[in-house]
Amino acid sequence: MTPSLRPSRRQILTAAGIGAAGFAFPMSQKSFADTSPNERPVFATIGLRNQGWAITNKSFQFADFAAFADVDANVLGENVERAKKRQGKAPDGYADYRKILDRDDIDAVMIATPDHWHTKVAVEAMLAGKDVYCEKPLTLTIAEGKLIEKIVKQTGCVFQVGTMQRTEFKKRFLQAVALVRDGRIGDIKKITCGIGGSESSEVLPKVDVPEGLDWDFWLGPAPKTAYRALPEMRKGYGGGVPRYTNCHYAWRNWFEYSGGQMNDWGAHHVDIATWALGADTTGPNKVTPVSYSLPVEYKDGYPTVEDRYNVPTKFEILVNMPGDIPLVITSSGDNGIMFEGTKGRFFVNRGKIVGKPVEDLESNPLPEGAIEEVYGGAVARNHTDNFIQAMRDRTQPISDVWSHNRMLETCHLANISIRLGRELNWDPDKREIIGDEEANSFLARDSREGYEIDGI
Structure with a gap:
């Protein structure tokens, strides 16, 4: 991303109507669509233990990581070294995530803090002009969810929630949704x-x-x-x-x-x-x-x-x-999830999708494009890929905040x-x-x- 395509914090705050009269979307929201398709976005990760490293590790194929933040110096140091081995350059490490938000070279942040930190970090990141990928569950309260929705709408930032069952695990869950929508179990009686x-x-x-x-x-x-x-x-x-x-x-x-x-x-x-x-x-x-x-x-x-x-x-x-x-x-x-209907039932989890409606697909497959219709377009390689596609198009990804x-x-x-x-x-x-x-x-x-x- 070139700096000229990035709105400043002042522009975002003004556009969001925060501390200013009136409201409008940012005049110059950053857009991958305006750049070479081969240009890699610059990411930062906030919160690195366990899932934080997991979502970072699977994203190196799509993005460059310029910075990490974690309140545990041991976790931070270990993962900075891990990243150096993966991408050939060590990201800058910070104890305070706000130093990441102050940087102009970072396009998006991945948030994997404990849940009680999600909303504060995510809102401040959007107000700083960053797109956001945040782990699930997104919020600690229902009021936090409403606030995030408001800031996404006001800033125009792209926001992916980390409910990766919508994109990964061999598309079993997409197939499950498609089976229900195609009427393969009739009217739903119980889930x-x-x-x-x-x-x-x-x-x-x-x-x-x-x-x-x-x-x-x-x-x-x-x-x-x-x-x-x-x-x-x-x-x-x-x-x-x-x-x-x-x-x-x-x-x-x-x-x-x-x-x-x-x-x-x-x-x-x-x-x-x-x-x-x-x-x-x-x-x-x-x-x-x-x-x-x-x-x-x-x-x-x-x-x-x-x-x-x-x-x-x-x-x-x-x-x-x-x-x-x-x-x-x-x-x-x-x-896992059991879907029961008037015409049958099936069970799906991360390891399997089983039941007669699934077996019947061998002789009566789903209509062409049924999975893509559930997904809303071409199926991404993984959750980060879907996020970056949305960043390029300035659309919301498959796991949107609403x-x-x-x-x-x-x-x-x-x-x-x-x-x-x-x-x-x-x-x-x-x-x-x-x-x-x-x-x-x-x-x-x-x-x-x-x-x-x-x-x-």
Whole structure:
């Protein structure tokens, strides 16, 4: 990208109507369409542990990485060296992601921080004129999703959410959506999303913060608390850190930083279910907690202790989708999605797609172009490829913020229903809970002082 095609932060802020009267789209939004098709975009990654490196590693074939940022000096240093081996040049490393946003040579950022940081980093990146690829689940609250939608619209930035089941895994999920849309199971009667449960923990004592980790910055917008961990170390994926902690890989077990399995795997499987139903521009009307287990005692929707994991360990949630189609989200059974209709049923996950409607494809294949129609165009090589195609065309990619947020609202509502222990009625047009002031208070959270979103 040449600097002349890049809007300045001042132009973006003015165009977004932030701190200025009126509103207009940027006059000179950066565009790969105006440059050579062979020109590689310049990326930066913010948040590098585990998934951060995973999405970076698969993107070297499409982009050059000029900078990394992470609050853990050890993670940052290790991945700078990894990148140097991959692309022949080391990216600059920063402890503070804002130094990346200040640079004029970076076209897009990939965000793989813990969930409670996503919105702040993503909004500030867009206001700085960067396109954004952000890991799922995109938000910690429904209000955050609305804010991101507003800033995407105002800035004209391209925004890809990392729900890569829409593009990868041998296109099984695209095939599943195409089967439903082509009527191969008749009218849908029920969809079940098996997403697994979370583990509980013993009491986690306060311990010294590991050397190299900026704990206060890691907490960021979340409430101030002590670093906690048990001595046992995690093995395999996410290894080299405590298995039981309120940081590192285990932050997913805390409502302060995530939505547990409901938002983690739910953001994948509920997404495909919602997409297949054609409900990605609306949402449910009711969410009922059929059964659930919480690892600690709750009062008024909040855990009464702060030294143990607090997200649900087991659950079954019944969601009334448009047309009163039941969507069941459960921690039981196989991880994947079961589609049931009047003419048959099939099951799909990352490793397989099975059932008679799938077997029947051998003698009665899907119509030509059915997969491409689901996708909305030529199928990309992977999620990053789709993102860069959208950057070139200045269009939104296959996993856009609007459809993602509509799906994720179902997951957020499921968690709220568990925390309060009651059924919730949802208005998908107003995007608020009907007749329940206490439940509506969970649609947003305040950021810790000093970590509010800059520029709004």
